[in-house]
Amino acid sequence: xxxxxxxxxxxxxxxxxxGGAPTKVKITFVDSHDQPRTxxxxxxxxxxxxxxxxxxxxxxxxxxxxCACATCHVYVDSAWSEKxxxxxxxxxxxxxxxxxxxxxxxxxxxxxxxxxxDGLIVKTPSQQG
Amino acid sequence: xxxxxxxxxxxxxxxxxxxxAGLFTVFELGLLDIKTHIIDILPRAGGQxxxxxxxKPIYDIPGLPVVTGQGLTGNLMQQIxxxxxxxxxxxxxxxxxxxxxxxxxxFRLTTDAGKIFNAKVVIVAAGGGSxxxxxxxxxxxAQYEGKSVFYxxxxxxxxxxxxxxxxxxxxxxxxxxxxxxxxAKSLTLVHRRDAFRAAPHSVSAMQDLVANGKIAFKLGQxxxxxxxxxxxxxxxxxxxxxxIEKLSCQRLMPFFGLTMKLGPVADWGLNLNENLVPxxxxxxETSHPGIFAVGDINYYPxxxxxxxxxxxxGALAAQKAHRYIYPDKKLLFQYTTSSTNLQKKxxxx
Numbered sequence: 001x002x003x004x005x006x007x008x009x010x011x012x013x014x015x016x017x018x019g020g021a022p023t024k025v026k027i028t029f030v031d032s033h034d035q036p037r038t039x040x041x042x043x044x045x046x047x048x049x050x051x052x053x054x055x056x057x058x059x060x061x062x063x064x065x066x067c068a069c070a071t072c073h074v075y076v077d078s079a080w081s082e083k084x085x086x087x088x089x090x091x092x093x094x095x096x097x098x099x100x101x102x103x104x105x106x107x108x109x110x111x112x113x114x115x116x117x118d119g120l121i122v123k124t125p126s127q128q129g
Numbered sequence: 130x131x132x133x134x135x136x137x138x139x140x141x142x143x144x145x146x147x148x149x150a151g152l153f154t155v156f157e158l159g160l161l162d163i164k165t166h167i168i169d170i171l172p173r174a175g176g177q178x179x180x181x182x183x184x185k186p187i188y189d190i191p192g193l194p195v196v197t198g199q200g201l202t203g204n205l206m207q208q209i210x211x212x213x214x215x216x217x218x219x220x221x222x223x224x225x226x227x228x229x230x231x232x233x234x235x236f237r238l239t240t241d242a243g244k245i246f247n248a249k250v251v252i253v254a255a256g257g258g259s260x261x262x263x264x265x266x267x268x269x270x271a272q273y274e275g276k277s278v279f280y281x282x283x284x285x286x287x288x289x290x291x292x293x294x295x296x297x298x299x300x301x302x303x304x305x306x307x308x309x310x311x312x313a314k315s316l317t318l319v320h321r322r323d324a325f326r327a328a329p330h331s332v333s334a335m336q337d338l339v340a341n342g343k344i345a346f347k348l349g350q351x352x353x354x355x356x357x358x359x360x361x362x363x364x365x366x367x368x369x370x371x372x373i374e375k376l377s378c379q380r381l382m383p384f385f386g387l388t389m390k391l392g393p394v395a396d397w398g399l400n401l402n403e404n405l406v407p408x409x410x411x412x413x414e415t416s417h418p419g420i421f422a423v424g425d426i427n428y429y430p431x432x433x434x435x436x437x438x439x440x441x442x443g444a445l446a447a448q449k450a451h452r453y454i455y456p457d458k459k460l461l462f463q464y465t466t467s468s469t470n471l472q473k474k475x476x477x478x
Contacts, residue, residue, distance in 0.1 A: 062257060062389055064434070068181040071388065093326040096298045097386035099266050100350065101321050127266045129388030 025118035029056045029074075032126035041113040047122065048072040048109035058124035065109040070097040071128040074108045077121035084111050084120070099127055136245060140166045140215075141454050143238055143248040145222050145394075148176020150424025150439025151254030152205040157447035159212025160463075160471055163454055166246060168217045168238075170259040175202035177425075178436075180260055180387060191437055201436070211476045217244065221259055225251060225397040227417065234419025234453060250450045253399075253406060253415075253422040254439070257389030265296065265383045267354055276359035278381045282309075290314045292377045294364050296351055297384030298324070303331040305382060310344055317345040317376055319366060347374070354381065394426070402428050412449035413442045419453055421446040 027050055028038045041050035051059040051072070060071035067090055076084050081104050087095060091110045095101050108122060142158055144151045147169035155165050173179055178187075178198030186195045196204070220240040229235035229249075238246040262280035264270065270278055282288070282305060293313040295306050298320040304327075310316050318335065325332045338344045349368035356362045364378040391404045399406050400416045405428035408414060414421050423446055424439035432438070451460050465471045472478030 060388075063177070063181050066182050066185060068185065069388070070386070092322070092324070096321065096326055097263065099263075099385065129263045 022115050022118065025113060025115060025120070027113070027117070028119075028121045029059075030121065030123045031058050032124060036121075041117075041120075043113050043115055045113050046109050047074070047111040047113060047120070048107075050113060051108065056124070058126070058128065059108065060128040061109060062129070067091060067094055067107060067110055069129075070094045070107060072108045073098040073101075073125055073128060074106055074122040075102055075125070076104045076106050076111075077123065078104060080117070080120050080122075083116055098125075100125055136243070137247070138166060138215075138244065139247045140164055141248065142166070142250045142252060142450060143168065143222075143236070143246050144214075144252045144254055145169075146176060146254035146256055146424070146426075147171070147174040147216065147218075148254060148256050148424060148439075149178055149201060149205060149436045150256070150443055151176070151252070152202070152209055153440045154252055154254060154423055154443030154447060155209040155212055155214045156205075157444045158450060159209065159214075160465070160474060161447055161451045161460070162474070163250075163447070163450060165212070165214045166217065166248075167214050168220050168222055168240060168246075170219065170221045170261075172218050174206055174216065174218075175199070176256050177389075178202050187436070189435060189437065211474060217242075220244065221392065223393050225420075227398075227419070229419065231418045233456070234417075236419065249419065249454050251420045252443075252446060252450070253394065253420065253426055254424045254443070255392075255394055256425045258391035258394060258404070258426070259389070260387040261390050261392070262383075263385040263388045265351070265385060267351060267383075270354060273354060273356060273359050273361055273381070277356065277361040277379060278354075278383070280383065282382075285309065285312065288313055288380055291379040293317070293380045293382070294319060294351065294376055294378045295382045295384065296320070298322070298326060299384060299386065300327045300331065302382075302384040303327040303335050305384070306335055306344065307331060307338075310338055313380075315345070315377070316343075317347060317378075319347045319349060319351055321348070321350055321369070323348060347376075349374075351381070351383075354378070408442075411445065413446040414449060421450065 023043045024040045027041045028036050030036045039054040048061050062071045063069035091107050141164045144165055144167040147167050179202050183199040220242045222238050223241050224239045226237045236248050236251050288309050289312045293316045295302050296319045306318050339346045349366050351364050352367045353365040361378050364376045366374045366376055406415055406422040408422050408427045410429045413423055423442035425434045463471050469478050
C-alpha cells in the first residue's frame with residue numbers, strides 16, 4: 001500500500017504545476033467593527049471551517065457544521081452573492097434562528113470553498129447567539 | 130426512572146448533563162454498583178443530540194453505521210435503564226461546594242430549582258455548557274427580561290388582556306401564538322419571511338387566525354422597544370420593505386432557539402482553558418480530586434470532540450470514582466460477555 005502524505009504534495013501548497021485549478025483561495029472576513037482579515041481557504045472545505053482554523057472572531061459555529069445552530073451567520077458581499085448562490089431550504093429554516101437576517105445572509109458552514117470564490121468577502125454580524 | 134422532588138438528596142455521584150457522554154457514564158458507574166443522579170437544564174435527555182440534531186443521522190458511533198440523535202439517545206436510555214438513575218430535568222446546577230478531603234472528597238450542589246445534592250463524586254458532562262435562549266440584539270432588552278420580555282411562558286395568566294408580540298417562525302413561536310391568542314388583548318406574530326419551520330397543522334391554524342382577523346402577522350424584525358421600569362409599552366417593527374411601524378406591546382416573546390453558554394461551570398473554582406475543563410487522560414479527573422469532566426467540555430492534548438471519546442472518558446472516570454466511593458473494595462475488571470455478576474446487574478442473567 002502506498003501511503004501519501006497530502007501535506008507534502010505540491011497540490012497542498014497552491015496551484016498544481018501544469019495549470020490545474022488552485023487548491024487554495026483567499027477569503028476576507030470583515031468583522032462588525034469593519035476590521036478585515038484575509039486568510040487562505042482550502043478548496044473543498046467550508047467557509048466556516050476556514051474561519052475556525054484561522055481564529056476568525058464572530059463565528060461561533062456551535063454545532064460544528066451540521067446546519068443546526070445558526071451561529072456561523074455571515075453577510076455575503078454583494079459582488080459575490082451570485083457566485084456563492086442562494087441558501088437551501090434547510091439553511092433558510094436555520095436562518096430563522098439568526099439575528100438581523102438580511103437578503104445576503106448565509107450560514108457559512110453551507111458555503112463550500114471553490115476556485116471561483118477566490119477573493120470572497122463576507123461580513124460577520126455583531127452577535128451570533 | 131423517576132423524577133424526584135425531595136429537598137435534600139444523598140447519592141454516590143451527581144452527573145451534570147444528560148447528553149450521550151453523561152448517559153453512558155451512568156452505565157459504566159452502574160456496572161460498578163455506583164448510584165447516580167443526573168441533572169440537565171433541558172426538559173429531556175440527549176443534550177445536543179436531541180436539541181440540535183434530533184433527526185440528523187450520525188455516522189461515527191462504533192457499531193451503529195447510522196443513527197439519529199434521537200435514536201442514539203433512546204438507545205442509551207434503554208442501555209442504562211437497569212441502573213435506575215434519577216433524572217432532574219429543567220434544572221441547572223448553580224453552586225458546587227467541596228466539603229471533603231483529597232482522599233475522601235464530598236460535594237454539595239444546589240440547583241436553580243432549590244434542590245440540594247450531597248455526593249461523593251461529581252462528573253461534569255456539560256458539553257458546550259447549558260442551553261439558554263438566544264437573546265435578540267435589541268438595545269436595552271435586558272431591563273425588560275423577566276418583567277415584560279419572556280423567553281418561555283411560566284404563567285399564561287400573565288398574558289391576559291395584554292398586547293402581545295411574538296417573534297419567530299418555529300414551533301415555539303407558533304405554539305404560543307395559538308395558546309395565547311384566546312386570552313391576549315391583541316397578538317402580533319413577527320417573522321422575517323412568509324415560511325415557517327413548524328408543524329403544518331400549527332401553521333394552518335395560525336393562518337386561519339390571521340385570515341379571520343384574530344391575530345396580525347407582520348413580515349420584518351423588531352429593532353427597538355420602549356417602556357419604563359421594565360414594563361414595555363411598544364415595540365418598533367422594521368418591515369422587510371424598510372418601513373418602521375410602532376406596535377403597542379406590553380408583552381414580548383422572542384423565540385430564536387437555544388444557544389450554549391458555559392454558565393455557572395465557570396464559577397466552581399475549576400481550572401479553565403478557553404471555556405474547557407482540563408483533565409488528565411488516565412482518569413479524566415479535573416484539578417480538583419473527585420470532580421471529573423467527560424465529553425465535549427473537557428480538554429487534554431489530542432482531544433477530539435466526538436461522542437465516542439465521551440464514552441471512553443466516562444468508562445475510565447468510573448474506575449477512579451469507584452475508589453472514592455468504595456475505598457476498601459478491590460475493583461475486579463470484568464467483561465459483560467462473561468461475568469454473571471455484571472449480567473445480573475444488567476438484568477440479563
